[in-house]
Amino acid sequence: MNYFSSHFTLGILGGGQLGKMMLYETRKWDIRTSVLDPSAEAPCRIAADYFEQGDLMDFNTVYNFGKKVDLLTFEIESVNVDALEKLESEGTKVYPSAATLRNIQDKGVQKQFYKEQKIPTSPFKNFEDKYQLNEAIVRKELHFPFVWKSCTGGYDGKGVSIIKDAEDIIPLPEGACIAEKLIPFKNELAVIVARNPSGEVKTYPVVEMEFHPEANQVEYVICPARIAESVANKAREVAKKVSEAFEHVGLLAVEMFQTEDDEILVNEVAPRPHNSGHYSIEASYTNQFEQHIRAILNLPLGNTDSKVGGIMVNLVGAENHNGPVLYKNIDEILKMEGVTPHIYGKKETRPFRKMGHVTIVNKDITEARKIAEAVKKTIEVISRN
Amino acid sequence: MNYFSSHFTLGILGGGQLGKMMLYETRKWDIRTSVLDPSAEAPCRIAADYFEQGDLMDFNTVYNFGKKVDLLTFEIESVNVDALEKLESEGTKVYPSAATLRNIQDKGVQKQFYKEQKIPTSPFKNFEDKYQLNEAIVRKELHFPFVWKSCTGGYDGKGVSIIKDAEDIIPLPEGACIAEKLIPFKNELAVIVARNPSGEVKTYPVVEMEFHPEANQVEYVICPARIAESVANKAREVAKKVSEAFEHVGLLAVEMFQTEDDEILVNEVAPRPHNSGHYSIEASYTNQFEQHIRAILNLPLGNTDSKVGGIMVNLVGAENHNGPVLYKNIDEILKMEGVTPHIYGKKETRPFRKMGHVTIVNKDITEARKIAEAVKKTIEVISRN
Numbered sequence: 001m002n003y004f005s006s007h008f009t010l011g012i013l014g015g016g017q018l019g020k021m022m023l024y025e026t027r028k029w030d031i032r033t034s035v036l037d038p039s040a041e042a043p044c045r046i047a048a049d050y051f052e053q054g055d056l057m058d059f060n061t062v063y064n065f066g067k068k069v070d071l072l073t074f075e076i077e078s079v080n081v082d083a084l085e086k087l088e089s090e091g092t093k094v095y096p097s098a099a100t101l102r103n104i105q106d107k108g109v110q111k112q113f114y115k116e117q118k119i120p121t122s123p124f125k126n127f128e129d130k131y132q133l134n135e136a137i138v139r140k141e142l143h144f145p146f147v148w149k150s151c152t153g154g155y156d157g158k159g160v161s162i163i164k165d166a167e168d169i170i171p172l173p174e175g176a177c178i179a180e181k182l183i184p185f186k187n188e189l190a191v192i193v194a195r196n197p198s199g200e201v202k203t204y205p206v207v208e209m210e211f212h213p214e215a216n217q218v219e220y221v222i223c224p225a226r227i228a229e230s231v232a233n234k235a236r237e238v239a240k241k242v243s244e245a246f247e248h249v250g251l252l253a254v255e256m257f258q259t260e261d262d263e264i265l266v267n268e269v270a271p272r273p274h275n276s277g278h279y280s281i282e283a284s285y286t287n288q289f290e291q292h293i294r295a296i297l298n299l300p301l302g303n304t305d306s307k308v309g310g311i312m313v314n315l316v317g318a319e320n321h322n323g324p325v326l327y328k329n330i331d332e333i334l335k336m337e338g339v340t341p342h343i344y345g346k347k348e349t350r351p352f353r354k355m356g357h358v359t360i361v362n363k364d365i366t367e368a369r370k371i372a373e374a375v376k377k378t379i380e381v382i383s384r385n
Numbered sequence: 386m387n388y389f390s391s392h393f394t395l396g397i398l399g400g401g402q403l404g405k406m407m408l409y410e411t412r413k414w415d416i417r418t419s420v421l422d423p424s425a426e427a428p429c430r431i432a433a434d435y436f437e438q439g440d441l442m443d444f445n446t447v448y449n450f451g452k453k454v455d456l457l458t459f460e461i462e463s464v465n466v467d468a469l470e471k472l473e474s475e476g477t478k479v480y481p482s483a484a485t486l487r488n489i490q491d492k493g494v495q496k497q498f499y500k501e502q503k504i505p506t507s508p509f510k511n512f513e514d515k516y517q518l519n520e521a522i523v524r525k526e527l528h529f530p531f532v533w534k535s536c537t538g539g540y541d542g543k544g545v546s547i548i549k550d551a552e553d554i555i556p557l558p559e560g561a562c563i564a565e566k567l568i569p570f571k572n573e574l575a576v577i578v579a580r581n582p583s584g585e586v587k588t589y590p591v592v593e594m595e596f597h598p599e600a601n602q603v604e605y606v607i608c609p610a611r612i613a614e615s616v617a618n619k620a621r622e623v624a625k626k627v628s629e630a631f632e633h634v635g636l637l638a639v640e641m642f643q644t645e646d647d648e649i650l651v652n653e654v655a656p657r658p659h660n661s662g663h664y665s666i667e668a669s670y671t672n673q674f675e676q677h678i679r680a681i682l683n684l685p686l687g688n689t690d691s692k693v694g695g696i697m698v699n700l701v702g703a704e705n706h707n708g709p710v711l712y713k714n715i716d717e718i719l720k721m722e723g724v725t726p727h728i729y730g731k732k733e734t735r736p737f738r739k740m741g742h743v744t745i746v747n748k749d750i751t752e753a754r755k756i757a758e759a760v761k762k763t764i765e766v767i768s769r770n
Contacts, residue, residue: 002769004712004728024409027432030730047412047432285723285746300720307692307746327389335685338670343389345415361670361692384387 003297005030010293011069012036013056014076015044017344017354018273018289021281022075023047025290036065043345059083066092073250073296075272077105078153095197095249095296096271103246104271108151108178114266117245120238121266122147122257123181130174137166142179151176183265185257188218189225190276191239192288193252194304196295201243203236204284204304207276220372221312222365223279231262238264246271251292253277275314275357282340282359283310308338309365311372315341315356315381317349323383325349327356332378336371338362341379355381388682390415395678396454397421398441399461400429402729402739403658403674406666407460408432410675421450428730444468451477458635458681460657462490463538480582480634480681481656488631489656493536493563499651502630505623506651507532507642508566515559522551527564536561568650570642573603574610575661576624577673578637579689581680586628588621589669589689592661605757606697607750608664616647623649631656636677638662660699660742667725667744668695693723694750696757700726700741700766702734708768710734712741717763721756723747726764740766 002008010026012019015037026033027047034050035042045051054061056076062083066072071093072084084098103113114121125142127133136142144166150159150173162182163169188211192204208225209218225232239254246252246269253274255267277288286294286302294301315327324347333339338361346355358375362368387393395411397404400422411418412432419435420427430436439446441461447468451457456478457469469483488498499506510527512518521527529551535544535558547567548554573596577589593610594603610617624639631637631654638659640652662673671679671687679686700712709732718724723746731740743760747753 002711004715004726005710005730005732020412023432024412027405027409027730028725028727030428030728043415046434047408049431290725294719299716302719303722307748325390326387330389331684334679334687337688340413340675341389342413343415345390345412347390363692 009069011072013074013079015042018075019044022289106151124178145182147180187258189256192277193239193243194291194295195243197298202301202304206232206235223310250296279310279312282361308361311360311368313358317353319351321383323385326384328380329378394454396457398459398464400427403460404429407674491536530567532565572643574641577662578624578628579676579680582683587686587689591617591620608695635681664695664697667746693746696745696753698743702738704736706768708770711769713765714763
């Protein structure tokens with residue numbers, strides 16, 4: 001199959017920042033693309049060969065879009081899986097597959113899958129609704145504290161709560177959920193796995209999420225993670241096993257906990273390029289977006305090693321700022337060594353909205369960490385108003 | 386000035402592969418762009434915010450285009466400089482400036498400039514036409530062998546000939562030209578200099594052009610050049626001096642000769658991102674296209690150091706192949722370590738047409754050189770017909 005400067009068309013469901021960064025790679029290789037997104041101002045509108053505005057959850061929209069392309073992928077999980085299944089049954093290649101996506105979209109199903117596949121994960125219970133959850137507490141089948149997760153629709157920390165007592169139950173929404181055992185952990189880690197239809201698999205180095213000491217928020221994604229090699233190897237092995245269990249094609253970001261006794265537990269996965277892999281654009285021999293394209297097109301996978309250490313800082317909208325965005329002091333961070341800002345192209349900022357990210361690379365990860373802190377203290381995402 | 390996700394528009398004259406790679410950076414920073422190119426199928430058509438088809442040498446076309454943007458740059462020297470001058474006089478920023486471009490566009494003027502500025506260059510004579518050239522030979526003011534260069538229109542080795550005897554004069558075109566002393570050299574080198582309007586200047590490491598031992602054609606661009614550090618330092622100093630002499634803003638690629646006795650002579654310059662800097666996309670902390678954007682927007686310049694060694698191989702159309710392009714064995718080179726192909730997006734191949742390039746990066750430049758040779762032996766740019 002010839003993808004380069006050819007008539008082959010890759011369809012991408014979702015036109016946000018992940019799609020936008022994927023388009024750098026399709027442009028680099030002159031692969032024709034068509035993107036579907038509900039917003040007329042989607043970051044992917046520019047740089048795609050074709051752009052279509054439409055609802056990703058609507059069966060007909062996704063189905064009709066899929067019929068016009070040669071291979072379909074997605075940059076967001078909230079898409080109509082029935083349409084993907086029908087497309088697959090009619091011969092359109094969809095990577096990752098509809099079956100993989102079904103196993104991942106619902107967190108209850110995802111956890112059950114780990115259990116069946118003997119993939120280490122924290123103990124959990126499934127509940128069809130809040131009523132069932134309450135009953136389990138009353139019957140003392142479920143004990144405080146625990147981690148509550150909505151089965152569907154969770155994203156960027158939404159749909160997850162630590163439940164310490166009965167009071168914390170009240171604000172939870174109705175609907176299917178899981179309750180996970182709260183396990184103290186040393187580190188939150190992630191490994192990106194690439195797998196192509198021929199079964200070639202490669203894992204990226206382990207990254208570490210460093211949390212703010214007070215606010216419970218990821219501040220830095222650090223590659224390589226500052227952990228023992230034996231733990232890193234174990235994490236990469238587990239991630240590989242997860243990818244193979246799903247028979248996943250494309251990129252799979254596997255988020256994991258390193259427990260107090262150095263066990264690795266799978267938290268959850270994302271079947272696409274991931275925030276935890278953004279560092280790879282500047283730091284890796286093959287960045288995650290190129291790797292995703294290689295994987296879904298069944299091309300040989302690229303080297304996942306890093307050229308240099310990399311740290312990623314998210315650029316999120318400042319509190320109390322709504323309106324046309326201004327990246328205050330961006331020229332100041334451009335003076336710093338090895339600093340690359342990525343601006344996603346969202347015109348309006350809102351508190352905590354992901355507006356971009358900054359990568360800091362350096363041969364010395366300790367030095368990179370210092371510069372990352374200076375970046376975080378300097379740049380501000382505010383409103384021009 | 387706010388360039389990021391703002392109403393500021395950067396105009397680019399020329400929509401070829403250099404412009405295309407520049408657009409990766411404007412997309413990364415969400416800088417609005419408008420591109421003018423004569424071809425409806427220009428590689429820049431996609432990924433620019435606005436694209437206009439028009440003649441770059443036509444005064445009105447360039448002038449009217451320039452009036453609609455906030456700052457104007459170019460990715461090709463063959464543009465209407467009168468229009469740029471008028472735009473500048475009316476307050477539009479043009480970087481590099483019209484004056485710089487005038488000094489560079491005509492090779493006779495360029496050489497004269499080096500002489501006046503005491504920049505080392507090979508001895509030369511200016512001739513208004515072929516008649517004058519012939520006369521100088523007859524009067525024995527000019528001796529064989531010498532290097533003939535057309536004052537205008539030279540590109541990619543066109544407009545340059547080594548003249549060994551009277552016979553070689555016959556096929557030369559009419560028109561203004563220069564005759565340069567033929568100086569034996571050890572190496573052909575290049576240094577890219579970045580300079581912003583505030584006068585901040587940075588040079589990239591020296592790259593070396595490795596020629597095919599038989600065909601007189603550059604095969605590999607190698608960074609860092611395999612030369613003594615003292616020679617490299619001298620080359621960077623000379624390049625910096627050239628940039629400052631021109632009061633150049635943006636990128637300036639300075640091509641140089643390393644003579645048998647390790648002198649550095651300036652051959653010619655290009656006031657834009659350059660083929661000799663393509664390696665920087667994968668190898669440098671700041672790639673040349675981002676650096677060009679930083680420079681013309683008067684942002685702080687980025688680190689020009691390399692993360693790893695880099696080698697660039699041009700992908701040119703194979704002999705006897707005309708028609709829709711096929712990159713034969715591209716999947717084979719994707720298996721090799723640290724290999725990134727760039728496909729410019731020209732639909733039709735022709736013998737020797739520049740269709741793309743391949744970068745090979747490696748911590749060990751000797752290893753990179755071996756892989757580069759394997760790449761060159763493996764991939765072929767042929768026609769599908």
